[in-house]
Amino acid sequence: MEKSEKAQYYEHDDLDVTPIREIAQEVLSEVSRVIVGYGDILQQLFIALLVNGHVLLEGVPGLGKTVMAKTFANTLGISFRRVQFTPDLLPSDITGTKIFDQNEGAFVLQKGPLFANIVLADEINRSAPKTQAALLEAMAERQITIEGETLILERPFMVIATENPVEMEGTYPLPEAQVDRFLFKLWLDYPEHDEEVEILRRQLTGESPSVDVITTAEEILAAQRLAARVYIDERILKYIRDIIIKTRNHPQVALGCGPRASLVLMKGSKARAALLGRIYVTPDDVRALTIPALNHRILLKPEAELEGLDVMSIIKNIIEEIPVPI
Secondary structure, eight states, rough: OOOOHHHHHTTTSOOOOHHHHHHHHHHHHTTTTTSSSOOHHHHHHHHHHHHOOOEEEOTTTSSSSHHHHHHHHHHHHHHHEEEEEETTOOOHHHHHEEEEETTEEEEEEEEEEEEOOOOOEGGGGOOOOOHHHHHHHHHHHHHEEEEEEEEEEEEEEEEEEEEEOOOOOOOOOOHHHHHTTTTEEEEOEEEEEHHHHHHHHHHHSSSOOOOOOOOHHHHHHHHHHHTTOOBBBBBHHHHHHHHHHHHHTTTTTTEOOOHHHHHHHHHHHHHHHTTTSSSSSOOOHHHHHHHHHTTTTTTTTHHHHHHOOOHHHHHHHHHHOOOOOO
């Protein structure tokens, strides 16, 4: 697609996304010192950070989901907390509570792990709905309520949740409203043959490589504001609209995507363009993010599953059917 006149105008404006591209390259390079492969996953994590979104990581045990989230946070120079979700985890265990301080003679707030910039919710589907509801408030409103008092969370704030798709005993299905709050659902597959050897090679010394801090919370917030200024043409907006509407009218889809999915694709595409050094969005930005943005927002009809179809194949078909704007 050729750049529109307005996009060309922006080239002479003061919009410069070079800082985003440079920070992203340095962050992803540092994380790759610890994590082998998963380049697309790491890029999508950074895109989610740029649009102030949350990410759900799904994959079999042992793929390094926890290490990935922790390493990612360490390179950003912002606070990180990990919560292991278990059936007995209470809302106050993640939000915090007020305790009586005998020295002060008053109740003081003991902050929970949600008061961090990046929160890793490990095995999120193992906790009861009441705890999920407390997490949902934090994800949706960027705030928590403790004993009637509303507290605003730190910025940036991002939840990276992990889910084990194999062992489902003792788990609670996530409410649709909560699943929809995740910007992306990313699937981690097994490493390639060469990557598996590289993982072994890196462990020969028994030492885990350390990573450097690349950026700060202030720089991340500035990058978020900058990415929001990236230009998106009216034709791209209509392209996103057509994709979303097709999910609602597809004969094998029982529940299609709502308007939030359209917003996710628009914001994510702008962030991806900035990450790649562009000040305008192309159809390739939209296509690259369609599967991670939509795969957890579509429910198939039972007959589609009986025919062996899955959500990803349906999304790929939709992408191929919708004409690309030129």
